[in-house]
Amino acid sequence: QAVRDRISELLVLTPSASDRLRLERHIEASLVQAIERGELFLQYEPKVRLADRQVLGVEALVRWRCADFGLIAPGLFIPLIERSGQIGLLTDWVLDEALRELAVLRQQNQPLLMAVNISASDLKGNLPARIDAALERHGVPPSSLEVEITETAVIRDIERAADVMAQLRQRGVRVSIDDFGTGHASLTYLRTFPIDSIKIDRLFVQHIDAQPVDQAIVRGVLSLAQSLGLRVVAEGVEDRSQLDRLRELGCEQAQGYYFSRPMTAVQLEHYLRNDADGAD
Numbered sequence: 001q002a003v004r005d006r007i008s009e010l011l012v013l014t015p016s017a018s019d020r021l022r023l024e025r026h027i028e029a030s031l032v033q034a035i036e037r038g039e040l041f042l043q044y045e046p047k048v049r050l051a052d053r054q055v056l057g058v059e060a061l062v063r064w065r066c067a068d069f070g071l072i073a074p075g076l077f078i079p080l081i082e083r084s085g086q087i088g089l090l091t092d093w094v095l096d097e098a099l100r101e102l103a104v105l106r107q108q109n110q111p112l113l114m115a116v117n118i119s120a121s122d123l124k125g126n127l128p129a130r131i132d133a134a135l136e137r138h139g140v141p142p143s144s145l146e147v148e149i150t151e152t153a154v155i156r157d158i159e160r161a162a163d164v165m166a167q168l169r170q171r172g173v174r175v176s177i178d179d180f181g182t183g184h185a186s187l188t189y190l191r192t193f194p195i196d197s198i199k200i201d202r203l204f205v206q207h208i209d210a211q212p213v214d215q216a217i218v219r220g221v222l223s224l225a226q227s228l229g230l231r232v233v234a235e236g237v238e239d240r241s242q243l244d245r246l247r248e249l250g251c252e253q254a255q256g257y258y259f260s261r262p263m264t265a266v267q268l269e270h271y272l273r274n275d276a277d278g279a280d
């Protein structure tokens with residue numbers, strides 16, 4: 001299995017044109033099968049409050065362990081699934097699985113915020129109704145679900161995005177802008193946009209300890225967010241010096257490998273129990 005994962009990793013990193021085509025065809029043709037065979041699974045990455053290291057929520061990230069190609073990263077298969085028009089199916093599976101796990105966590109006395117990533121095309125389906133159904137199926141309150149949508153997806157159709165987000169917020173579902181700062185959006189959309197939080201892209205966090213420009217950008221985002229009443233989460237924190245700099249700048253929440261790699265549900269439950277015991 002490990003060897004096969006390694007092979008698929010190489011395939012994904014340096015695919016020959018024909019391997020790549022074979023993989024793309026396979027992905028587009030076999031999502032339904034993958035779901036039926038249980039090849040999809042979620043990993044969860046904690047969102048941490050910097051003041052006390054409390055885990056406030058987790059972000060669900062989908063993975064595909066495929067019989068023929070091994071583990072495939074979402075950065076590779078999500079665009080293909082989007083292109084093939086099947087993203088709604090994937091999003092529904094992710095929502096269902098994430099909320100099932102959220103219900104388990106709540107039963108274990110871990111009332112976290114569960115964040116799920118959605119795609120631009122999800123805005124065209126009846127997303128609010130699908131979310132209602134999933135929330136009801138698992139008996140979890142709307143206010144414990146957060147939907148992350150990238151800035152790039154938002155600017156593809158700002159009016160539709162604003163409409164769907166408003167419907168979600170009416171229900172109490174939280175809405176977050178992902179990869180903030182990478183979509184080349186005009187900032188004016190933030191003025192009227194019905195959102196709760198923005199996630200500063202890893203791009204700006206990566207070199208924040210050494211790059212005055214990145215510090216200036218993050219400082220600007222934080223002050224903009226503060227005046228608009230938005231929460232800010234920094235993405236992709238990998239080391240202590242990035243964390244220290246973010247705290248100095250007044251950032252209150254972050255996620256990244258420094259705190260934890262994305263974990264399976266079992267690992268997450270273990271991690272949260274240890275966290276509650278005060279271990280680090």
Ligand code: C2E
Nearest residue numbers: 061062073074075078094117118119236237238256257258
């Ligand atoms: P994203 O939503 O911005 O998620 C953050 C990505 O950065 C994740 O990659 C995560 O594993 C990775 N990451 C987190 N912390 C660190 C860090 O400290 N350093 C580094 N280098 N990376 C970090 P992943 O899981 O490969 O997902 C990539 C993208 O695929 C996501 O970006 C999201 O746009 C998309 N995606 C993942 N799951 C789903 C899903 O269920 N539905 C949809 N529509 N998109 C998804």
Ligand code: MG
Nearest residue numbers: 059117148178
């Ligand atoms: Mg995200």
Ligand code: MG
Nearest residue numbers: 178179199235
């Ligand atoms: Mg992101």
Ligand code: MG
Nearest residue numbers: 178179201202
């Ligand atoms: Mg990203």
